[in-house]
Amino acid sequence: xxxxxxxxxxxxxxxxxxxxCSRILALGRHGDYFAFLGLPRKLVVDASxxxxxxxxxxxxxxxxxxxxxxxxxxxxxxERSSYLNDAYRALKNPVTRIEHLLAIEGLPSxxxxxxxxxxxxxxxxxxxxxxxxxxxxxxxxxxxxxxxxLRVRLERARHPIDARREQHERQLEELSARWDNQEGASVxxxxxxxxxxxxxxxxxxxxxxxxxxxxxxxxxxxASAGPGAGSRG
Amino acid sequence: xxxxxxxxxxxxxxxxxxTTNSLVAYVENGRPVVIRDESGDAxxxxxxxxxxDGTIFVGREGQRRLLSAPSRSVYSVKRFMGRGIEDVRxxxxxxxxxxxxxxxxxxxxxxxxxxxxxxxxxxxVLRELKHRAEEHFRKQGEFDFxxxxxxxxxxxxxxxxxxxxxxxxxxxxxxxxLRIINEPTAASLAYGLDKRNRGTVAVYDxxxxxxxxxxxxxxxxxxxxxxxxxDTHLGGDDIDRLMVETVLxxxxxxxxxxxxxxxxxxxxxxxxxxxxxxxDETEIRVEPSRWVHGGYRxxxxxxxxxxxxxxxxxxxxxxxxxxxxxxxxxPKDIDEAVLVGGSTRIPLVRRLVEELFGRAPHxxxxxxxxxxxxxxxxxxxxxSGRREMLLLDVTxxxxxxxxxxxxxxxxxxxxxxxxxxxxxxxxxxxxxxTAVDIHVLQGERELVVDNRSLARFRLxxxxxxxxxxxxxxxxxxxxxxxxxxxxxxxxxxxxEQTIEVKPSYGLTDDEVERMLLDSFEHxxxxxxxxxxxxERNEAESVILATExxxxxxxxxxxxxxxxxxxxxxxxxxxxxxxxxxLGSDNRDLIHDKTHALNDATKHLAEVAMNRSVQAALSGRxxxxx
Numbered sequence: 001x002x003x004x005x006x007x008x009x010x011x012x013x014x015x016x017x018x019x020x021c022s023r024i025l026a027l028g029r030h031g032d033y034f035a036f037l038g039l040p041r042k043l044v045v046d047a048s049x050x051x052x053x054x055x056x057x058x059x060x061x062x063x064x065x066x067x068x069x070x071x072x073x074x075x076x077x078x079e080r081s082s083y084l085n086d087a088y089r090a091l092k093n094p095v096t097r098i099e100h101l102l103a104i105e106g107l108p109s110x111x112x113x114x115x116x117x118x119x120x121x122x123x124x125x126x127x128x129x130x131x132x133x134x135x136x137x138x139x140x141x142x143x144x145x146x147x148x149x150l151r152v153r154l155e156r157a158r159h160p161i162d163a164r165r166e167q168h169e170r171q172l173e174e175l176s177a178r179w180d181n182q183e184g185a186s187v188x189x190x191x192x193x194x195x196x197x198x199x200x201x202x203x204x205x206x207x208x209x210x211x212x213x214x215x216x217x218x219x220x221x222x223a224s225a226g227p228g229a230g231s232r233g
Numbered sequence: 234x235x236x237x238x239x240x241x242x243x244x245x246x247x248x249x250x251x252t253t254n255s256l257v258a259y260v261e262n263g264r265p266v267v268i269r270d271e272s273g274d275a276x277x278x279x280x281x282x283x284x285x286d287g288t289i290f291v292g293r294e295g296q297r298r299l300l301s302a303p304s305r306s307v308y309s310v311k312r313f314m315g316r317g318i319e320d321v322r323x324x325x326x327x328x329x330x331x332x333x334x335x336x337x338x339x340x341x342x343x344x345x346x347x348x349x350x351x352x353x354x355x356x357x358v359l360r361e362l363k364h365r366a367e368e369h370f371r372k373q374g375e376f377d378f379x380x381x382x383x384x385x386x387x388x389x390x391x392x393x394x395x396x397x398x399x400x401x402x403x404x405x406x407x408x409x410x411l412r413i414i415n416e417p418t419a420a421s422l423a424y425g426l427d428k429r430n431r432g433t434v435a436v437y438d439x440x441x442x443x444x445x446x447x448x449x450x451x452x453x454x455x456x457x458x459x460x461x462x463x464d465t466h467l468g469g470d471d472i473d474r475l476m477v478e479t480v481l482x483x484x485x486x487x488x489x490x491x492x493x494x495x496x497x498x499x500x501x502x503x504x505x506x507x508x509x510x511x512x513d514e515t516e517i518r519v520e521p522s523r524w525v526h527g528g529y530r531x532x533x534x535x536x537x538x539x540x541x542x543x544x545x546x547x548x549x550x551x552x553x554x555x556x557x558x559x560x561x562x563x564p565k566d567i568d569e570a571v572l573v574g575g576s577t578r579i580p581l582v583r584r585l586v587e588e589l590f591g592r593a594p595h596x597x598x599x600x601x602x603x604x605x606x607x608x609x610x611x612x613x614x615x616x617s618g619r620r621e622m623l624l625l626d627v628t629x630x631x632x633x634x635x636x637x638x639x640x641x642x643x644x645x646x647x648x649x650x651x652x653x654x655x656x657x658x659x660x661x662x663x664x665x666x667t668a669v670d671i672h673v674l675q676g677e678r679e680l681v682v683d684n685r686s687l688a689r690f691r692l693x694x695x696x697x698x699x700x701x702x703x704x705x706x707x708x709x710x711x712x713x714x715x716x717x718x719x720x721x722x723x724x725x726x727x728x729e730q731t732i733e734v735k736p737s738y739g740l741t742d743d744e745v746e747r748m749l750l751d752s753f754e755h756x757x758x759x760x761x762x763x764x765x766x767x768e769r770n771e772a773e774s775v776i777l778a779t780e781x782x783x784x785x786x787x788x789x790x791x792x793x794x795x796x797x798x799x800x801x802x803x804x805x806x807x808x809x810x811x812x813x814x815l816g817s818d819n820r821d822l823i824h825d826k827t828h829a830l831n832d833a834t835k836h837l838a839e840v841a842m843n844r845s846v847q848a849a850l851s852g853r854x855x856x857x858x
Contacts (some may be wrong), residue, residue, distance in 0.1 A: 055455045059623055063713045067411065067615045078652055078712065085650040125730065 002028045005072045016060060016080060027079040032104050033087035043097060043176035054088040098197055105194055110201040120203045126160055130210060133157040134217060147225040158214050165207045172200050243381030244364050245616050247608025250385055252272045252442030252468060255279050255361040256602060258609035265609040267602050268369045275602055281357045282306035283344045286818055288762030300362040303329035303492035305345050309470055312339045312442050313351040316393035317738050329492035339738060352402040353748060359406035382409045384612040386604050389415035389445040389704040390463030390629045392675050393687050393717050394738040401745050411615050412715040417447035417471050417605025418626050420573040421456055423598060432568035439549060440574035442468040442788035446553045448560040457625040460648045462552035469576040472542050479519065485524055494524040505834060509535045510578045539581045546582055553589055559648050570594040575601050625650050628711050635672035639681045644709055650709050659705045665697040669705060686737040696726050766819045772815055779808055779834050782841055789847035795840045807833040
């Protein structure tokens with residue numbers, strides 16, 4: 001329940017305007033972007049529908065339209081607009097959309113485990129191979145080996161990681177579709193889907209870090225290519 | 234409740250506070266119009282000059298004094314807004330005024346024996362615009378002609394400090410700043426008024442000192458900025474400076490620079506730059522002076538000019554590509570490209586924009602005026618409650634805080650729609666710690682040193698508890714102006730924290746208050762300066778009219794036939810007396826002498842007028858016969 005700060009009446013938490021006096025309501029402790037935008041809690045979102053709702057609500061809340069209103073309403077407009085913008089940004093992107101779903105379904109954020117060095121078990125093999133290859137390339141680069149050849153080796157090392165990443169994107173899409181079709185399913189089944197989504201996100205973050213590591217080495221190679229070529233000529 | 238609040242009665246305007254020129258506009262019967270002076274000129278040069286007695290001259294008069302009193306005149310002050318001395322050293326070289334300031338603090342501009350901050354200089358320009366608008370409304374017969382509120386535009390790529398400095402300038406000029414909006418977005422509003430269609434628009438804004446690119450999506454009257462990028466240090470000024478330096482190199486004269494000569498060269502190259510937008514070849518012409526004995530003349534073709542400025546213009550391309558990438562778009566996705574800013578008159582710039590977006594850009598609206606028109610529309614939206622249009626802008630730079638090891642942790646990403654919020658939770662490192670220092674930054678780089686320091690503050694009043702137990706949530710809010718505010722509370726105890734924000738490159742509220750008081754003290758002098766200028770203009774026009782009559786071919790005949798003995802001598806001595814006092818700062822004296830000359834010429838004027846009427850009548854008679 002929200003309390004209207006303009007007239008004191010009570011209002012349901014998903015309402016934006018007071019049913020009594022029709023003034024804009026203070027935001028309160030809202031946490032559900034889907035409900036805020038009037039969307040079902042689903043992961044496949046029609047982009048044009050999301051945009052339409054975003055524009056519609058922007059027209060209702062924006063501080064531009066509350067310039068002459070009372071301070072209470074102005075603050076509510078600023079809060080609701082900010083929250084709307086955050087919600088739109090989070091739901092527009094498929095990955096942040098999943099993260100938000102996990103959060104409102106009560107799962108710990110995948111981000112909370114980001115810093116831990118734990119390698120997801122399914123990735124152990126690739127991670128081991130890649131790190132070995134990266135170490136080797138780094139050593140050769142520092143001892144002045146041919147940069148072009150190293151670049152080719154690095155490209156080759158990237159392929160399996162790229163493939164894993166594509167596989168993950170597909171898995172995320174499949175799991176998202178499964179979640180959307182599980183409305184009538186048991187709590188345990190739904191929870192299993194959420195856990196699987198969370199696992200995939202953790203792996204995805206890890207894969208992205210691996211790709212970033214490859215990118216860094218690419219940059220180092222490019223940097224050492226410049227002076228190296230000069231000394232030979 | 235609403236009915237009890239006092240209604241504001243003053244006028245509302247939109248202001249384009251430019252690097253080179255500034256303009257003021259308002260909405261009349263639903264249409265935005267730019268306010269012009271008697272000669273039809275909409276541009277007020279953003280030049281401020283300080284007279285020997287401390288009077289302030291702004292606009293055309295300030296611009297004139299750039300030649301006669303260069304060391305007492307300030308231009309392009311927008312480049313110094315919200316900046317520190319370390320940012321602007323490179324700029325200060327060729328400028329006639331002195332620029333100083335402590336490292337890490339606000340820039341100070343020294344003019345004669347006075348020192349100003351950039352917001353104070355900008356406030357003089359804003360006050361001039363306010364006055365221009367008030368004169369306009371007064372002449373229209375409006376009872377409440379006072380202008381007390383404004384929407385002011387800034388480059389989209391301005392950071393928090395630059396926006397705050399602009400808002401401070403508005404306050405110092407006695408204006409309530411309803412909203413700070415971005416120049417390219419303002420321009421899109423002005424264009425969107427006629428074309429009510431939907432589509433994706435790129436606004437390319439190359440002005441006197443800054444470059445912006447904004448990509449917008451327009452649908453259902455909502456102007457949603459998808460991404461923005463730019464360079465707050467790239468514009469027509471840089472082209473001028475490049476040309477001035479080239480000329481200075483060729484004039485192998487004494488090394489010490491004479492401010493008046495540099496200014497004369499600057500004017501000459503600007504004229505040549507303008508010429509080359511219309512013709513293929515022109516001449517840079519500097520009149521002989523003490524410093525450049527023979528004067529300077531050089532022919533320059535458009536091709537040579539383009540070759541010279543190409544590297545500068547090319548610097549706009551990377552921001553354009555970044556903005557497209559951030560919006561997730563390809564050049565082919567852009568339905569319309571719009572040109573804004575005086576520097577887009579340069580044919581090379583037009584060609585590059587056309588090549589980049591694959592379509593001829595729009596320039597139907599005057600690129601100098603379109604931003605002010607958009608600001609006026611936004612001002613009208615804010616106060617009138619009209620809802621057919623809505624502007625949704627973004628924050629141009631990511632906002633972050635310093636974490637361990639001098640690394641920035643981003644809290645609000647660039648191109649987030651504003652208003653936007655972000656939060657971060659902090660804890661304590663030692664037992665019973667009651668305060669945490671927080672450093673807020675803006676920029677895209679990983680390391681603190683590569684980003685813009687916005688503010689440092691100390692979170693106080695954390696309840697004493699063992700290390701790591703306190704959970705202080707700091708909430709960052711970027712409002713619709715793109716300006717940041719910070720609040721915090723301790724989650725375990727729910728205690729609100731007091732935050733003292735010390736802006737790195739801005740003025741504190743106390744400083745603004747003090748300047749406001751100062752400006753009231755100076756307001757009288759500034760008002761006197763305006764009256765003096767008006768009095769001089771009046772005197773000049775009487776002198777001109779008198780001299781014209783005295784030199785007219787028929788004057789000898791009139792003097793002989795119609796003037797009393799000694800009348801001509803009385804006129805000539807009154808004329809000489811007025812001319813003698815014209816240069817003085819004594820307004821009353823000029824006023825009296827003007828009146829004296831008016832009285833002395835009253836009879837002559839009547840006679841001359843009768844003559845011309847007769848001549849006109851007889852002329853017509855001749856024709857009719």
